[in-house]
Amino acid sequence: MSNYQSAELGKMAEIAKLEMGKVFLKETLGLTSCEISVNVVPKGFKMPFNHKHKQNEEVFIILKGEGVLTIDGDRIAVSEGSVVRIAPEAVRTIENSGEGEFQFICVQAKENSLEQYTHSDGVIC
Amino acid sequence: MSNYQSAELGKMAEIAKLEMGKVFLKETLGLTSCEISVNVVPKGFKMPFNHKHKQNEEVFIILKGEGVLTIDGDRIAVSEGSVVRIAPEAVRTIENSGEGEFQFICVQAKENSLEQYTHSDGVIC
Numbered sequence: 001m002s003n004y005q006s007a008e009l010g011k012m013a014e015i016a017k018l019e020m021g022k023v024f025l026k027e028t029l030g031l032t033s034c035e036i037s038v039n040v041v042p043k044g045f046k047m048p049f050n051h052k053h054k055q056n057e058e059v060f061i062i063l064k065g066e067g068v069l070t071i072d073g074d075r076i077a078v079s080e081g082s083v084v085r086i087a088p089e090a091v092r093t094i095e096n097s098g099e100g101e102f103q104f105i106c107v108q109a110k111e112n113s114l115e116q117y118t119h120s121d122g123v124i125c
Numbered sequence: 126m127s128n129y130q131s132a133e134l135g136k137m138a139e140i141a142k143l144e145m146g147k148v149f150l151k152e153t154l155g156l157t158s159c160e161i162s163v164n165v166v167p168k169g170f171k172m173p174f175n176h177k178h179k180q181n182e183e184v185f186i187i188l189k190g191e192g193v194l195t196i197d198g199d200r201i202a203v204s205e206g207s208v209v210r211i212a213p214e215a216v217r218t219i220e221n222s223g224e225g226e227f228q229f230i231c232v233q234a235k236e237n238s239l240e241q242y243t244h245s246d247g248v249i250c
Contacts, residue, residue, distance in 0.1 A: 003196065003197055003211065003212040003214060003215035004196045004197070004199075004201075004209060004210060004211045004212065004215055004217075005209070005210045006201055006203075006207065006208065006209040006210075007207075007208050007209075008206055008207055008208075009206035009207070009208060010206045011205050011206055012205065012206065014206070015206075024243070025184065025186075025208055025210075026239075026242065028208065029184065029208060029209070029210035030210060031182065031184060031210055031239070032182060032236050032237045032238070032239060033159070033181070033182040033233075033234035033235055033236055033237070033238050033239055034158070034159055034182075034184070034232060034234045034239055034242075035239065035242040035243055036184060036186070036232065038186065038208075049249045049250070050249070050250040051247045051248060051249050051250060052247070052248050052250055053246050053247055053248065054241065054246050054247075054248060055240060055241060055246055056158070056239075056241075056242060056246045057156065057157060057158040057159075059150065059154065059156065059159070059161060061150075061161070061163065061230065063188065069131075071128065071129045072128055072129070074129075076129075076131055078131075080136050080137065081133055081134035081135045081136055081137065081139070081140075082131065082132075082133055082134075083131065083132050083133075083134060083150055083153065083154060083163075084129060084130070084131040084132075084154070085129060085130045085131075085150075085154035085155060085156055086128065086129045087128045087129065089128060090128035090129055091250050092129075105186065105230060107159060107161065107232055108158075108242055108243070108246070109158035109159045109234045109238065109239060110158055110238050110239055110240060111157050111158055112157045112158070113157070113158050113234065113235050113238040113239075114151075114156070114157060114158055114159055114160065114181075114234060114235055114238075115180060115235060116179065116180060116181075117151065117159075117160040117181060117233055118149070118160055118233070121178050121179050121180055121181045121233070122176045122177070122178055122179075123176060123177050123178065123179060124174045124175070124176050125174070125175040125176055125177055125216050
């Protein structure tokens with residue numbers, strides 16, 4: 001296997017046309033450390049269920065629009081530049097609360113799995 | 126500790142004003158599964174060194190602009206919607222090759238650490 005894999009999702013507007021307005025990257029790129037979804041959802045979108053996780057921490061990064069993350073019953077308003085970490089056991093859902101498109105990235109990876117990073121994991125060549 | 130942590134990075138234009146045009150989320154949010162950087166860099170930006178990693182897989186998600194990822198000597202043109210996985214041992218650097226701002230997100234997490242995800246890790250409540 002090559003040391004890298006790349007793919008073209010197309011412009012964000014293309015993702016909006018997909019089922020659920022969502023692309024998962026794990027299968028596309030052969031990821032082994034995390035799953036990542038890129039989401040472009042229309043006005044009125046609401047994830048149709050609450051969920052939690054068994055092992056995985058989730059991180060939401062909001063790129064555009066306005067939404068609400070509901071976590072353990074708390075409603076958190078999010079917009080461009082909002083970033084949120086959610087522990088596995090927290091019950092969560094997300095909705096587009098704005099008048100336009102809502103774009104966000106969600107990363108899930110195993111809680112407490114990161115051993116070192118950046119300066120301690122990186123090696124300058 | 127709460128089951129979630131949130132922060133406001135501000136609009137992408139605010140990130141461009143920071144040192145290196147970069148925000149790291151691990152410390153901001155108390156992440157334990159990955160490190161994530163959000164990057165908004167100007168015309169002419171080039172990461173000033175090549176690097177590899179000891180343990181961590183990296184995933185780049187390009188949000189805006191045009192750049193080049195150089196991986197093991199291969200030059201890969203990237204733009205909005207390009208996604209790239211890089212194995213720890215690959216030697217890489219990134220530059221803004223366009224005429225405007227270049228925005229990307231980089232996720233690093235421990236290679237082979239993900240045990241289950243989405244339908245196998247999520248629990249509908």
